[in-house]
Amino acid sequence: MKVAPSILSADFGNLQRDVEAICAAGCDFVHVDVMDGHFVPNLTIGPVVVSAIAASATKPLDIHLMVENNSFFVDLFAPLKPEYISFHIEEEKHPHRLIQKIRSLGIKPAIVLNPHTPPETIEYLLADLDMVLLMSVNPGFGGQSFIESVIPKAKKLSAMRDMINPKCLIEVDGGVNDKNVKLLKDAGVDIVVAGSYVFGHKDKKIAIESLKI
Numbered sequence: 221m222k223v224a225p226s227i228l229s230a231d232f233g234n235l236q237r238d239v240e241a242i243c244a245a246g247c248d249f250v251h252v253d254v255m256d257g258h259f260v261p262n263l264t265i266g267p268v269v270v271s272a273i274a275a276s277a278t279k280p281l282d283i284h285l286m287v288e289n290n291s292f293f294v295d296l297f298a299p300l301k302p303e304y305i306s307f308h309i310e311e312e313k314h315p316h317r318l319i320q321k322i323r324s325l326g327i328k329p330a331i332v333l334n335p336h337t338p339p340e341t342i343e344y345l346l347a348d349l350d351m352v353l354l355m356s357v358n359p360g361f362g363g364q365s366f367i368e369s370v371i372p373k374a375k376k377l378s379a380m381r382d383m384i385n386p387k388c389l390i391e392v393d394g395g396v397n398d399k400n401v402k403l404l405k406d407a408g409v410d411i412v413v414a415g416s417y418v419f420g421h422k423d424k425k426i427a428i429e430s431l432k433i
Contacts, residue, residue, distance in 0.1 A: 221401060222411040223431045224249035224282050224391070225424075227273060228264065228362045229415030235269070239276040242418065245425035246432075249282040249303060251393070251413045256287040259311055260360030267296045274300045282413075284332065284393070286359050287311070290318055298325040306330035306353045306391075309341055319348050330391070334359060335367050339377040346384045351411070352377060357394030363416045366395030371407050378408025398430040405433055 225247050230238040239250060252270055257263035274281055280303035287293050290307040297305060305322050309331050312318055322329035328350035331342050335355050342352065354374055357364035370392060381388050392404050393413035401412060412431055421427035 221405055221409070221431055221433050222248035223418075223428050224251040224411055224413045225418040225428070226251040226253060226362065226393070226413050226415030228253045229419040231419075235272065236276045238419065239273055240278075241424055242428070243276075243278040245428050247279055247418075247428055249280050249411070250277045251282045251284060251415075252302075253284050254287060254293060254297070255360060256289075256293075258288045259308065260286045262360045267300070270297060271300060274302075280304075282306075282391075282411075284353065284413075286332075291321065294318070294322055294325070298322075298327060302327060304328045304330045304351055306332045306351065308332045308334065308359070309345075310334055310337060315342075315345055316348065319345065323348075332359075333373075335370065339373060339380055343380060343384070346380060346388060349385065349388050351389040351391055352381070353391040353393055353413075354409075355394055356392050356396065364395055366397075366400055370394075371403050374404065374407035374409050381408070396431070398427075401431050401433055 225242045255262045255264040283302045285307045319329040330351035332353040356370040389410040391411040396412045396414045397417040418427045
């Protein structure tokens with residue numbers, strides 16, 4: 221299992237310290253949640269702060285857009301050369317066009333599904349994706365409880381992925397900890413996003429290692 225700690229749970233007064241700490245502790249990606257206050261009822265960070273995160277990180281960025289104008293935000297963050305940019309299928313009117321745009325910028329495209337959105341909605345896009353992110357909480361805030369229905373959903377997506385595009389990774393975000401990570405692994409998940417579990421642990425290295433099963 222690969223681990224992508226979410227910066228949303230970091231101490232923003234000591235952001236450089238926390239980014240350097242999770243990278244030194246063995247994370248695989250640095251997960252960056254971008255919220256615009258419209259698609260979700262919260263407002264987070266823009267390119268100036270993400271640029272500072274990128275400068276401190278020794279691991280690739282995994283940028284998760286929770287916004288209304290996806291193409292605009294892709295243009296904002298593309299110069300930082302993240303590994304992934306993911307966008308919500310619920311918000312995007314032209315997902316295939318946006319996937320092509322992200323890939324043309326040298327970035328791996330990913331789609332996010334909210335807890336209520338079935339995997340079948342992206343069946344005809346799956347061949348063009350590098351990753352699918354399943355939300356196991358409602359997007360917009362950190363520290364929420366894990367929604368159990370993501371387990372059968374991940375299994376369904378994994379079976380679909382194995383038939384259509386075996387190289388596409390499955391990521392889960394929200395309420396992940398050492399108690400449910402085995403269930404996610406068994407369901408076919410490749411990457412977990414963990415915010416409060418990693419940043420709330422007294423030893424980030426132990427927290428990250430406990431998820432790498």
